[in-house]
Amino acid sequence: MPHLMHPLKIDFVSDISCPWCAVGLSSLELALGRLSSDVQADLHCQPFELNPHMPAGGQDITEHLSEKYGSTAEQQEQVRDMIRLRGAEVGFAFNTEGRGRIYNTFNAHRLLHWAGVAHPERQMPLKKALLQACHRDRQAMDAPEVLLAAVQQVGLDGARAQAILDSDEFAQDVRELESLYTSQGIHAVPAVIINDRYLISGGQPVDVYEQVLREIATEGDVQPR
Numbered sequence: 001m002p003h004l005m006h007p008l009k010i011d012f013v014s015d016i017s018c019p020w021c022a023v024g025l026s027s028l029e030l031a032l033g034r035l036s037s038d039v040q041a042d043l044h045c046q047p048f049e050l051n052p053h054m055p056a057g058g059q060d061i062t063e064h065l066s067e068k069y070g071s072t073a074e075q076q077e078q079v080r081d082m083i084r085l086r087g088a089e090v091g092f093a094f095n096t097e098g099r100g101r102i103y104n105t106f107n108a109h110r111l112l113h114w115a116g117v118a119h120p121e122r123q124m125p126l127k128k129a130l131l132q133a134c135h136r137d138r139q140a141m142d143a144p145e146v147l148l149a150a151v152q153q154v155g156l157d158g159a160r161a162q163a164i165l166d167s168d169e170f171a172q173d174v175r176e177l178e179s180l181y182t183s184q185g186i187h188a189v190p191a192v193i194i195n196d197r198y199l200i201s202g203g204q205p206v207d208v209y210e211q212v213l214r215e216i217a218t219e220g221d222v223q224p225r
Helices: 019-034 061-069 073-089 106-118 120-135 144-153 158-165 171-183 206-218
Strands: 006-014 039-047 191-194 198-201
Touching: 006 019, 006 206, 019 039, 019 073, 019 120, 019 206, 039 106, 039 120, 039 171, 039 206, 061 073, 106 120, 106 144, 106 158, 106 171, 120 144, 144 158, 191 206, 198 206
Parallel strands: 006 039
Antiparallel strands: 006 191, 191 198
């Protein structure tokens, strides 16, 4: 009897500026690696903006988090340390000094959408390059040169990406997808949607992703008697 591969459609809803999204994506990919002999995953990045009204040039991260959550600089440093440790466990390196500033990520999402439509095999590498630029290299994620560097790093057409940045191409597509996910009750990321039916919330450990994905993949199997 041939080995049965279970197809899974996975939508990874996230924002470039979210450190837990970097942890979650690395964890998810490790879990899928463990399941590679049983699961055939079709993984897509989907847009979500934590700060859609962030102006050009961004905002100091300590100031931003204090305004948004009421947290102190000391509390934020403790959270950063925890996230950095979680990242190290799954192979993602965070800058020891944090992000520094937080930026508008809409143009990054437009480029990710373009990659997903035109070059789907490059979408995930682009996502990871952007996450590294943000969280490892402390780059300005609203700067065209930073976005273009990530595009070219993964072998995508820089001139085509520049044309997208110079226009509003894919803006409506991204906004419609963002509205779709918020209308489905997603207000925090990462959110991992499986087969348009199941939701895994947060940057979970590898074991959690592996267990849930295995259960979803095999739920329709007929149990032997």
